[in-house]
Amino acid sequence: MVRLSRYFLVIIAIIAFSVVIPKFYWMAFEKPVRSPFVMYSCVENDFMIQKSTQDGLVRTDTRGNNYTREQYEEKLPLMYMRQLMISGTMPDTINGVFMDAREINDERSTFRLRTRDLFTPDPGLYPMFESQSGRANLEMPDDYFRITWRMEFVDANTNKILEEKSRMFSAVLYNRGFDFPAKSINGIPTTRKSIDEGYLVIDSEDQLFHVKMIKGKPFVEKVEIPEGLKFKHISCVDFRNKRYYAYLFSEENDLYILTQDDYVLKKLPVDGLIPEEQEIKIYADYFHYNIISDGEGYMRSQILDADFNPVDEYSETWPVKMERTEGKIYKFLFPGELSLSNSNSNYNAFFLNLNKSINWLVLSLILIVIQFFIIKRRNEKFKNQIVDFTAILFTGIFGFLAVNIFPNKFFK
Amino acid sequence: MWKSVIYKEWLKTRWFLIIYAAIGVLAVGRIFLKVQHDFTFNEATNFWYVILFQGYQYFGILKFLPALGGLIIAVSQFFPETVNKRIKLTFHLPIVENKVMIIMMLFGACCLLLTFGVVSLFFYGLSIIYFPHEIIHGALVTMTPWFLAGLAIYFLAALIILEPVWKFRFLYALVAVAFIPSVFFDDTITGGYSPANPVLFVLVIIMSTALLFSGYRFRKGEM
Structure with a gap:
């Protein structure tokens, strides 16, 4: 019973560490990934793409043209109507249609x-x-x-x-x-x-x-x-x-x-x-529907006209968190992480996010060797510690900390 | 013999328990004092609205009350045992050592459950006057992890207090500090904990044996 109580405590500690340690890791090293803001220009009949890069906000179209903020806004007159009216650059007609401010507003x-x-x-x-x-x-x-x-x-x-x-x-x-x-x-x-x-x-x-x-x-x-x-x-x-x-x-x-x-x-x-x-x-807006689906590492924009006929589409991908440097290091450190909340749900549950690579096993094996020396120093038999070694193998750093915080000294 | 053990536990904890239960009942009273005040000043329909659609938790002051109870009962019950290592006397009684520990732990857990039960019943009884079952259900789902945290804190605090070695006390406290807030008090909205509650319940049950571990270390004279 006492031995069982220790294993239960080890489980509690593994749960605690697998929630807290990866959370701290991401808090310290995660960098924001912002999906591009993609709109469809009724003037150019092309996509206007706004991205935040290391050099600040960059505005382009699919042909590689770069735009200043003012040029960008002029390409999206229905979206930036108020600004264009203040600047005096709002066109009277677009695609042969007279632009009535009230109508534009109603359709947006x-x-x-x-x-x-x-x-x-x-x-x-x-x-x-x-x-x-x-x-x-x-x-x-x-x-x-x-x-x-x-x-x-x-x-x-x-x-x-x-x-x-x-x-x-x-x-x-x-x-x-x-x-x-x-x-x-x-x-x-x-x-x-x-x-x-x-x-x-x-x-x-x-x-x-x-x-x-x-x-x-x-x-x-x-x-x-x-x-x-x-x-x-x-x-x-x-x-x-x-x-x-x-x-x-x-x-x-x-x-x-x-x-x-x-x-x-x-x-x-x-x-x-x-x-x-x-x-x-x-x-x-008056001319188009822009239906955007933003997933992890990709986005897609599908354009329909006002009568819901397909017009054009655009998609883009970018490296997800796990493909960036901080994610690659993460793969070597943790077998996964547990979280009580998830950005995709308003429910609290035990969300288990397992590491998809097996790189973390390297650290597990190193920790098993360290544990081997710890046990040797304590003059204990290895066969009595098999459960602990297994815990370290499968839960890595979390298991290593847990079995040492609640040491197995029942066989002395 | 076990009756004497329970009597000894009662002597140690009774005043803490009574005062704590009184605080719990007063806290519930305070909640509904405010509810009836807000019904009068803001209209009942608006009060229901902010609960249903804007995430207002009218029972919010209960959040850390069970945690406080767990801590108070654990300290009142086990701290006196560590003074001059009195618990060793208990281990000399003609009862199996683990059994004594289990009786002590059961006593504390039952006392906590009893006070939580009284507070919850009082809360429920007053809630059904003012609110429909949808609102009460959301409140109870949200409060469940708080009450379970009270029990979890009781078990972990007992473990930490009875642990003979300071270094390990510190390490256990580290585990408790990592575990309790991130598991029982994660960011949530009303009713959000419904999928997690059954798992939390199981975790609290397995934590109930924690005391045996430090009791064992105490008996074996770990320094």
Whole structure:
């Protein structure tokens, strides 16, 4: 039992060191890797690439031309419209289209989906705003809803279920073919949006519903979706042009939009979007959609025109952390690392990141030799220390420190 | 005989335990005093909103309370044993040495669990007045590693206090300082620890045997 207690302590120490030591290592030696900022110029019909290098910010296009900040901004007039207006360099027409500031603004939108937005605890309760209150500003309701075996509204003041409202909404959902409970409830639960469009809800049979409240009454619309199509993530948007409700990511990693009012589900002609591994950014303007997928060590920009036809694409790679000097040294030092948090998730779990090379075994073998001398000095038999040697072999520096902090002296 | 051992542990820890439990209950009282104040001044719906969507933790003052409890109970229980190496007297009792250690450890752990249980129940009982189960569930998931940290600190502090050699005390403390903050108190959002909690639970169980190790070293007269 006592011997077992020692091994347990060794395990605890190995866990502690495999969390802390690599963390300190990266804190001391990691250098930032910034992905390039790639936009599409409607003037040049080419990509404008802004990178931070040792010489500062560099702005180029795909043909190797370098640009000053002012030139760069002139190539992206829809993005830097305000600046160009101040400088007096904003063109009156682009591609034969008269540039109306209001229209440019209405068509411009930015969207960003981080991987951690997919892996995050579900609040479970959402506020149902009044969509047509007749007031200029949205108001926070006094109740919140959940969709479990029915749709329930809970009053925050009393913490009691509002039976009548719950029955009314549940009945309408049921009559529209909703299969309780909800798999996911997606909306913009804030009063800081232009108007309220309620929620896009996926039921337990992967059907898609649009649910909102109009003058206190439920509004439920079932969205027709092709057979077998399942959505893993829905991001509702509140863009000025009101062309669509949301960006929807299917299980097959296809990207869809759901058009406003007529509920047409449109698949965008882009590929290779993996929200579990990449940050997805979508910049839209009067002429183009720029769909960027930022992964570890690579980025890809796919350009669509305003009618969602493919126009162009650009991709770039760069050395990841493990391919740089600090990563190469890391591979010789640690068999891996353990972390309770991960930049791609809002959950805390034991994230084990194993070293993909076997270089760390060199250090393990050196530490085994050192341990051999330590044991020899203590005049102990090697056969009693086999577990310790194994621990050092597989966990390297972490195991070496652990077995020496909790020394094995049971056989003296 | 084991009743006498438990009585001795009770004599050492009772005042610390009672005062600590009182602090715990007062802390929960303070939480809900503020909750009802904020309900009155900011409206309940806004209070729910900041909890659900802006990550506000209304139970935040409990964060280090279990850790404090673990430390207090471990010190009150094991520090007196190291004065003049009194624990050696315990080892001369007609009970198996490991059994004494396990009884001592179980006593401390049960006392802690009892106070944590009282504090949690009190917290839960008041929470269901003001909040729906989604909010309470998020709170309990977030608080679980804090309570487990209290037990982990108790086991590691007992290990460190009973360790006879100062050099090793320092090294064990190093392990504890590396382990506790990075494993139990990592950056998180409400409900974020749900996948980690079962593993933390197992780790705390295996740590419960830690005391046997330094007890053994004490018996063998490590210097």
